[in-house]
Amino acid sequence: MKLDFDTVADVADYVTVPAGTYVCKIAEVQTGATRAGDERWSFKLIVAEGEFTGRHAAWDNLVFSQRGMSRVRAVLGALGLPNRGSVEVEPSDLEGREAFVEVRPSEYEHPDSGTTVRRNEVPYAGYRRIEDDSGKTDTIPF
DSSP states (O other): OOOOGGGSOOEEEOOOSOSEEEEEEEEEEEEEEOTTSOEEEEEEEEEOSSTTTTSEEEEEEEEOSTTTHHHHHHHHHHTTOOOSSSOOOOGGGTTTOEEEEEEEEEEEEOTTTOOEEEEEEOOTTOEEOOOOTTSOOOOOOO
8 A cells, every 4th residue: 555644734633523602511620730830720521412412522721820810700600600709619619510611623733743733722701601490691791
């Protein structure tokens, strides 16, 4: 078999669902730190309803820096967690929580390999709380 790899794009494509808004569940939370030393929680979002149920939608992060706290508050509120006043929240509190999550494809060039990497990302304001029993939805202001 003769193969010509010069015609094969050097792309790692991890986009598993098309751009859109999905009910997603947090399946896993990993803790770490940013290069600046701020605490970071990374979490895996899985589509919980509809045509793509069970598929990986995206990884997202909460960064507990002064600059990142507005987004942390908005995401926690969309997940139905306390987000006003002084609260205690642990990474495990996020697991199993659901919200409407907007995902869109993003790509970058890996600095070491030069490979183009495609994956879904969640925009800054990409979370919305699921309807409560009254039929109203909460929009999380920034």
